[in-house]
Amino acid sequence: MRKPITKKGVEQLKAELKRLKNVERPKIIEAVAEAREHGDLKENAEYHAAREQQSFNEGRIAELEGIIAHSEVIDVVNLNVGDKVVFGATVVLEEEASGDNVTYQIVGDAEANIDEGKISISSPIARALVGKRVDDEVHVQAPGGEKTYFIEDIKYI
Structure with missing residues (x-):
């Protein structure tokens, strides 16, 4: 099953993948080779650290390639969605209890980052x-109990 991802999200993942392959991988290969030159590999902490870093890097490369291969890029700007909240939309909400405004963009699981205001479509x-x-009222069952929000604005950017 293909998972949705925004156009910007897939571009960021591809940029990270390119960096890992073209910058990090050669650095790590060089570090492994240099550490090998220091002799006995059993007791060579530099060698083991470099190999661990290599393993982590290759794992992340495989993970990113899998995410990208199994993603469906959705460009919300090109969708004719009217005025409804859809995948990729940025929504400004007012919390009923506090009156505070929060802004979230609904994105794919791989690009969700609450610190950037990006929430997963599966949340x-x-x-x-x-x-x-x-102007719709939305009730959300949160870990701290039910919260009520009012939709102030919807943007498709």
């Missing part, structure tokens, strides 16, 4: 928002 709040419109 409870995203699932509650999809299909809603401006």
Whole structure:
């Protein structure tokens, strides 16, 4: 099954993949070779550290290649969605209890980052928002109990 990802999200993953292959991999190969020259590999901490770093890097490369291969890029700008919340939309919400505004973009699992205001399409709040419109009331079951939000604005950027 293909998982949705935004155009910007897949571009970021491809940039990371390129960096890991073209910058990090050669550095690590050089570090392994240099550490090998220091003699006995059994007691060579530099060699083991370099090999561990190599293993981590290759694992991340494989992970990124898998994510990219199994993703479906959705460019919300080109969709005719009207005024509904859909995958890729940026939504401005007002929390009923506090009156605070929060802004979230609904993105794929691989690009979700709450510190950047990006929430996964599979998260409870995203699932509650999809299909809603401006001024709709949204109830979300959060770990701390149910929260109510009002949709202030929806942007497709």
